[in-house]
Amino acid sequence: ADTSAKRLLDSDKTGEPAPDVKRGKTDNENGREDGNESVQENVLSGFKTSSVLSDSAREKNIFIHGKVADQDAVVILEKTPIREDSLAELFSGSTLKLEMKNDIYSTYRLQAPPHLNEIKTTVVCPATEKHIKKYQRKESFLVEETEENYKNITLPHIVKQSFSVQWVYNILEKKAEAERIVYEDPDPDVGFVLLPDFKWDQKQVDDLYLIAIAHQRDIKSLRDLTSEHVPLLQNIFQKGKEAILQRYNLPASKLRVYLHYQPSYYHLHVHFTKLGYDAPGCGVERAHLIADVIQNLQSDPQYYKTRTLYFPLRADDGLLSKFKEAGRL
Ligand code: GTA
Numbered sequence: 001a002d003t004s005a006k007r008l009l010d011s012d013k014t015g016e017p018a019p020d021v022k023r024g025k026t027d028n029e030n031g032r033e034d035g036n037e038s039v040q041e042n043v044l045s046g047f048k049t050s051s052v053l054s055d056s057a058r059e060k061n062i063f064i065h066g067k068v069a070d071q072d073a074v075v076i077l078e079k080t081p082i083r084e085d086s087l088a089e090l091f092s093g094s095t096l097k098l099e100m101k102n103d104i105y106s107t108y109r110l111q112a113p114p115h116l117n118e119i120k121t122t123v124v125c126p127a128t129e130k131h132i133k134k135y136q137r138k139e140s141f142l143v144e145e146t147e148e149n150y151k152n153i154t155l156p157h158i159v160k161q162s163f164s165v166q167w168v169y170n171i172l173e174k175k176a177e178a179e180r181i182v183y184e185d186p187d188p189d190v191g192f193v194l195l196p197d198f199k200w201d202q203k204q205v206d207d208l209y210l211i212a213i214a215h216q217r218d219i220k221s222l223r224d225l226t227s228e229h230v231p232l233l234q235n236i237f238q239k240g241k242e243a244i245l246q247r248y249n250l251p252a253s254k255l256r257v258y259l260h261y262q263p264s265y266y267h268l269h270v271h272f273t274k275l276g277y278d279a280p281g282c283g284v285e286r287a288h289l290i291a292d293v294i295q296n297l298q299s300d301p302q303y304y305k306t307r308t309l310y311f312p313l314r315a316d317d318g319l320l321s322k323f324k325e326a327g328r329l
Helices: 002-007 084-092 129-134 147-161 166-172 227-248 290-299 318-325
Strands: 048-056 061-068 071-079 095-102 105-111 119-124 140-145 183-185 192-196 209-214 255-260 269-274 287-289 309-314
Touching: 071 129, 140 147, 140 318, 147 318, 166 192, 166 209, 183 227, 192 227, 209 227, 227 255, 227 269, 227 290, 255 290, 287 290, 309 318
Parallel strands: none
Antiparallel strands: 048 061, 061 071, 071 119, 095 105, 140 309, 183 192, 192 209, 209 269, 255 269, 255 287
């Protein structure tokens, strides 16, 4: 099933090319790559590195803090998975340099054509102090948050300290990423926009990652949900799954659909990731399956208002200090 889904990145069920799933081909005659990306001026050519916030040899990524024209920026560089459909070109179109040979064993350095050797690059600029901290590797602590703690500690903190959700409003108002939308239900109560998460390069379904953003603007997180939001959650769950099946040929049994608590961005959104892909933040200490959330609200309308919830906080998170001050840690 995975292999057929991979092939479907090239064509949807009708056999037409999927509009925003790139096929890894070279630039076309318009100077644009397949899909909707254009070749941009290199905004990173003058990038000055201040520090490496974190890196991982296994995940093949690096998070860097630096300056772009005197503005703080975070740049994330990440090597992308090797796609099965690029293998023929990779073998025929590359230069192979022998490193060592021993009996039946040999290792090489394969120099691939540039378009098969891209690095996914994410830029946050201007980055706030909070962004810089977010990407720094730090120890985490599990916090136990009662209903009272939420009202007295967490809520006042997030009202003052949370990341801007301007990017979310830009998506809902079609001021950004409009061409990337996979599905939209425009209903103001139960409607949402489903689009690729910016962590996904859309080149293979193995690491599929989409987010559904609710049109309703007054739901900050799981804590605000009551049984009145069940139709909204059911709608996102059902139509999100259908849209993903339609577009990527991935059935619901291959999806992990969940909400984060705490999220980074306090506007209701739901994560759709491929089962088996170890997406950042999909662990039990942070991810709440939407199916469980719906059932919990059906059995107790005030479930998320009243339960003690557990979540990890980084050592340098201001919210952690507040929990410490209140003697909760
Ligand atoms: N389409 O502009 C955007 C956009 N922004 C600003 C955030 N997202 C966006 N998607 C689109 N356009 O999945 C996505 C995020 C995230 C979701 C918000 O919205 O990618 P959340 O509120 O629950 O916050 O979800 P979360 O999960 O903490 O945010 P995030 O950024 O995923 O951070 C979690 C950890 O993932 C980070 O600490 C870091 O370790 C890792 N991470 C973040 N970005 C990357 C990356 N580009 N590559 C690799 N790892 C990353």
